[in-house]
Amino acid sequence: MKKYSVEKSEQEWKEQLSEEQFRILRQKGTEAPHTGKYNLHFEDGKYKCAGCGNVLFESEAKFNSNCGWPSFDQSVEGSIEYIQDTSFGMIRTEILCSNCGGHVGHVFDDGPTETGQRYCVNSASIEFNQ
Numbered sequence: 001m002k003k004y005s006v007e008k009s010e011q012e013w014k015e016q017l018s019e020e021q022f023r024i025l026r027q028k029g030t031e032a033p034h035t036g037k038y039n040l041h042f043e044d045g046k047y048k049c050a051g052c053g054n055v056l057f058e059s060e061a062k063f064n065s066n067c068g069w070p071s072f073d074q075s076v077e078g079s080i081e082y083i084q085d086t087s088f089g090m091i092r093t094e095i096l097c098s099n100c101g102g103h104v105g106h107v108f109d110d111g112p113t114e115t116g117q118r119y120c121v122n123s124a125s126i127e128f129n130q
């Protein structure tokens with residue numbers, strides 16, 4: 001199993017995170033579409049991992065994809081780890097925080113911008129700072 005800069009026991013994560021954050025970040029859950037607080041949030045600032053504070057995305061990379069989850073066309077370099085996910089009979093690319101291994105969401109090759117990427121992110125896995 002990979003070692004991360006931030007390592008905590010399951011109990012420590014449960015004490016630090018909300019129930020929803022724990023379900024998504026530590027148990028690879030997904031929030032319902034169109035329910036996350038950052039889905040239609042477009043202020044200038046940085047989006048950090050809710051588990052460890054690692055900066056994952058800049059507001060300039062955020063766009064409205066109409067998919068129901070916050071979407072970005074690129075991540076901060078080195079902030080994301082990419083893992084092949086074959087759950088639910090699909091082949092997808094899971095995105096994890098490279099600092100703590102927290103599940104952030106998935107990235108797809110169907111983005112409308114120059115990068116062609118759509119980082120589909122759970123609001124509960126991130127926090128916003130101006």
